[in-house]
Amino acid sequence: MPRDLLIACVGALASALIYARAQPPAAPAASAAQAAPAAGGTTSPIQRADSAPKGSLKNPYNDTDAAIVDSGKTLYFGYACSGCHGGAGGGGMCPPLTDGVWIYGGDDDTLFRLVAYGSQDLQSKGYSRKGLENIVAPMPAMGQVVKTDDDLWRILTYVRSNYHGPPECKSGCPAQ
Numbered sequence: 001m002p003r004d005l006l007i008a009c010v011g012a013l014a015s016a017l018i019y020a021r022a023q024p025p026a027a028p029a030a031s032a033a034q035a036a037p038a039a040g041g042t043t044s045p046i047q048r049a050d051s052a053p054k055g056s057l058k059n060p061y062n063d064t065d066a067a068i069v070d071s072g073k074t075l076y077f078g079y080a081c082s083g084c085h086g087g088a089g090g091g092g093m094c095p096p097l098t099d100g101v102w103i104y105g106g107d108d109d110t111l112f113r114l115v116a117y118g119s120q121d122l123q124s125k126g127y128s129r130k131g132l133e134n135i136v137a138p139m140p141a142m143g144q145v146v147k148t149d150d151d152l153w154r155i156l157t158y159v160r161s162n163y164h165g166p167p168e169c170k171s172g173c174p175a176q
Helices: 003-022 045-051 066-078 108-124 149-161
Strands: none
């Protein structure tokens, strides 16, 4: 990785961590139409990922639920995801989240674990790259920054609501 990009990524991550710890966003209550994740959303993302078999994590929310998408947007900005991925997930110094290129896969389980563990730990757990982007910065582990699994599911719901890539790839492209 070029030195300037590495410095920018470390700076953005440090800013995100400082902001997230200084002002943890409050997740709005779940809408009546949507059930909360198991354990009431009090489990950390790392605890949830560690306790679930590979491939079993499913987002309990739907990206057509405006209240959940709104709360996910608040959390996305509150945890400073936008600092690297852009305001609506369209990219910045890190890959876009809206174009259909899922570097490790676009299914719920993989995205949840990628954010929780970061790309290096995700690879050590048997996941491998499936796609390429022009920007190939490592995803830092955010599982100790994002307070609960419910917060992470809401963030991922917001990301999915902004998807503009091929419809068949919204949850990961089918195997070729």
